[in-house]
Amino acid sequence: MSAARRRAAARPSPQPRTAGPFEPRALALTITVGAAALLFVFPFYWLVVAMTHSTTEIFSSNPPLLPGDHLGENVSHLFGGTGFGRAVLNSVLAAGIYTLVGGVVCTLAGYAFATYRFRGAGLAFTLVMVMLAVPFNLTVVPLFKIMVKADLLNTMAGLVLPNLALPFGIFLMRQTLQGFPRELVESGRLDGVGEFGILRRIVLPAMRPSLAALAIYLFLASWNDFLWPLVLLRTSDAYTIPVSLASLHGLIDTDYGQLLSGTAISALPAAGLFLFLQRHFIAGMLAGAVKQ
Incomplete structure (x- = not known):
């Protein structure tokens, strides 16, 4: 190697120019x-x-x-004279049950659609996709009649049951689980592991981002739901936060200090949950979007 080539090789390569802040x-x-x-x-x-x-x-x-x-006065009047504390408890209970049970239902349905091949699977999944395009407002009256016949008006079961098989949740889990290596599932079956064992020990640990995204979506869907609780719930003791806040609007006068205090308090759990699981939420929403 000549001296010129040795000097050229020893000279540091130019770094790519980056834009300065100004x-x-x-x-x-x-x-x-x-x-x-x-x-x-x-x-x-x-x-x-x-x-x-x-x-x-x-x-x-x-x-x-x-x-x-006036913060202390607004908050004390909100919890002391309007039953807002009971509404917070009802919302926490309803959102927690809905997130837990709905997550199990959507995960099992998504796993079935992604893993098994059975007669009518295409038609069943097509119906799930069709339900994504049906506004919930169109199903309120039939659902209300079903709740009346089942004697579930003004109950926690009636509040949670109708939307457990959430179409978007099933679609999200199915798309995510389709990208899971089938070889791992087959190896688990060869080792004698049952289907629930495969799902719990092999599949779910790798699906944590998607599970976090599903949990956030289900929690927010229940926490912010207004129309169905308004139709179903009959007494103020059973109100959730959105219905309780709507009841603060008086016919003549409205205390907006209390109303805005309740609105701010109701936003804290949802914002905290999203910030805590933000990284997993973004990763879970993108899972299955790109095929390897």
């Missing part, structure tokens, strides 16, 4: 993203600020942008 394109992108973030965050900030003020202050000519001193 270059026009990077600066414009930073400003745009920052403005969009403020646009989305500001309503939540104002909600937190408004829950610390009275109704008169909220609707004043100069709306408050800084916290006030």
Whole structure:
């Protein structure tokens, strides 16, 4: 090797040039993203600020942008005189049961569609996909009549049962499990492991991101549901959070300090769950989207 070639080989290769933070394109992108973030965050900030003020202050000519001193009063009146605490307990119980049982139902159905080949499987899955396009509003009246016949009005069972086999949950788990290596399932069968053992010991440990995504989706679907609890529940002791908040609207006067306090409190569990499982949620929603 000549001296010129040795010098060329010893010379460090040029590093790719990266855009600095103050270059026009990077600066414009930073400003745009920052403005969009403020646009989305500001309503939540104002909600937190408004829950610390009275109704008169909220609707004043100069709306408050800084916290006030009515937070304790609003929260104490909300839990003391409206039964909101009972509604929180009902929502936690309903969302917890729905997430747990609905997750089992959707996982088993998705595993069956992805693993087994049986007569009518295509038709059954087509019906699941059709139900994705049917608005829930169209099924409210038939479901209500079924609940009346089954004597499940104003009960936790009537609140949870109708949507356990959630079409989107079945579709999500089926698409995810289709990408699972069938060789592992077959090897488990050859080793004498039963189907539930294969699902519990082999399949589910590898499906944690999808299970987290399914859990978040089911929890939010139950936690934010308003129409079905409004139709089904008859007494204030059985109300969930959305129905309880709607009942705070008076015919003549509404205490918006209490109403916004309840709204902010109701958003905390959902936001906390999403932040805690955010990484798994994104990975689970993308699982099965790309085939190897």
